[in-house]
Amino acid sequence: MRTQVAIVGAGPAGLLLAHLLAADGVESIVVESRSEEYVAARIRAGILEQSTVDLLRASGLGDRLDREGDQHHGIYLQWPGERHHLDFVELTGRSVWVYGQTEVQADLAAVAHARGQEIHYEVGDTALHDLDTDRPSVTFTDRSGAAQRIEADVVVGCDGSFGPSRAEVSSAVRRTWEKTYPYSWLGVLAAVAPSTDELIYAWHPDGFAMHSMRSETVSRLYLQVPNDTPIEDWSDDRIWEALATRLGHGQDGWTLTPGPITDKSVLPMRSFVQTPMRHGRLFLAGDAAHIVPPTGAKGLNLAAADVGLLAPALVAMLRKGDHTLADAYSETALRRVWRCTHFSWWMTTMLHTSGDPFEAELQLSQLRWVCSSQAGATGLAENYAGLPIGF
Template sequence: MKTQVAIIGAGPSGLLLGQLLAKQGISNVILDRVSGDYVLGRIRAGILEQGFVDLVREAGVADRMDREGHVHEGVELSINNERFRIDLKELTGGNTVVCYGQVEITRDLMDARQAANLPTYYETEKVALHDVKSEQPYVTFIYQGEEYRMDCDYIAGCDGFHGVSRQTIPAELRTEHERVYPFGWLGLMADVPPCNHELIYAMSDRGFALASQRSLTRSRYYLQVPLTDKVEDWSDERFWDELKKRLPADVAATMQTGPSIEKSIAPLRSFVCEPMQYGNLFLVGDAAHIVPPTGAKGLNLAASDVATLYKIMQRVYKEGDKSCIEQYSEIALRRVWNGERFSWWMTNMMHDFGNEFTGDGMTPLMHKRFMQSELNYFLSSENGRKVIAEQYVGLPYEDLK
């Protein structure tokens, strides 16, 4: 088996990259260790920056997103029941975000790939990457009991935090930075109308909450909970009662509740692997970086990785210029670290760290007072709100040199 680009991982970043490459006549094969149904069963966020939206349109799979996605011109921050609206459109000169679930994006990309009859192998086993520093890298795997070898020019590692791609880079050549937060997010999805037409990030003395949405009839809500909590500890009734105590009172008074259709607890971490490239292997998305979801950057940082790698592959195959290959990690990491910092900042601003020491020498109370002071400044200043808005809608993608 031979292809130009082997893509490891059939999540949204791998599928988007594959679709974009195929549109340019660049052959690619996607492998994943799980089934397509499992991929679609992973519940994730759905706030899309303009850059991501543009990539989906360029890939030719934007029809349903443009039809069903909801443009958000602002976002709200609630601080102990006081509401502050960040007018994204006005503060950034016209930029907005689109609310469209990651599961729906993934489904659209899967359908488009199947319709184009592009090769995808689900439920593969023992995937291994070989000779990635050479000009003839290859991938071996087992599919339906048979062993395969796939020769390729380049490998895109889109296989997530636990995938094989990052581990292929020798440990002594990569530096991994990690911050694990002392709490998680308990998420509940229900078929009820959203409590607000825009997202609400709420900070209260009881902890953080987020009111999000998937459509006009489906809502997604989150509560900050201790890492020791289990989903079984939280009945639907307990969840709704606690959520109402953390959201603004006027919002809580009118929100509709209902039975959960999904409930889970996700830990929060900041993680970056440097470099994001080793020879002809490129790490994309969660394989190289993870952000706490507070900044709505996880999927969007993966999309910016895809955009950079897509530009490189076009130059390689359309112009015969391989000199741009070494730019990938440098360009990708600049945007990654910016997104990581914003997500870390939002997490620090909006969550209750309790008695957790932050590692910077401050007492927990001193850290809390500093964060309160900083948040007060940013929300009371137009320039401060502009910084939040510019970061939230996402910085422009960087061009190759």
């Protein structure tokens, strides 16, 4: 097979890149180790920042988002006895949308099928070759077991933290930074209408809690738990009791409405950055290059920002012979990566308890400052609602 861009990974980053390239006349082939059904059903991010929404609308992917997405003007920050609303629109003129990654994936898959995008699902033994030449390639075995090769001008790794692309950056230049947090999230989906109009981020001595949502009838909720927590230790009743305590059930008349839990899982919390995001004719985007804890709602949005930078860079490189944007891609993308990595770390360490009473007082002081200072509130709002792509 021959194409201009071989994309490894058919999640949102890979399919969005293929969509943007196709709009500018650049061909691509996508390979994915998982099945199409598995990729479509993965429950991940649920918050789209302003920059991501702008990119999706500009590329013709905003129709269902505008019809079915739920625009939110801000969030609540809470600790025992106090709850404060931060209005992002009032502070920055920007907002966020509740629109799950499954919905974004569905939209991208629909337009990919409509234009006849070549995607190979359930492939095995994926390997990247000759990345330091102008004829890189990707080999794999298809679902029938037959060996395949894609020859391309460029290879893009959108294959996450467990794919092969990340390791292909030369060890002579590769640098990594990683932080593993001493706690995890117990996340649940519940078939019950949200008990709040905006997301609630709650600091509590027992641990962090969050009330998010996926739709008018589905709530998404999280609890801070120790690492390696067995999911079997948390019955549905125990989950709802902990959520009620940490989210302040009964505080100022607010009530948490429980409902049937349809999914529960434990999510480890870590930060990871690998540089550079380009090696020869290989470019990395999304989780292949960086991972952030979900507290700042940055994972999917950061991947979209990468792709928003990379697509025009590859178009200029492959259609016009102009390598300027491609040569600057890694440095430009990493400015935003580190900003979002810091913001995610800041939100995480401000809201998750460690059991240290000194740290607890510092966290409460920080929360009071953010909620009482125009500058503090604006800084959080600016980062949460999303900096412009190319920041």
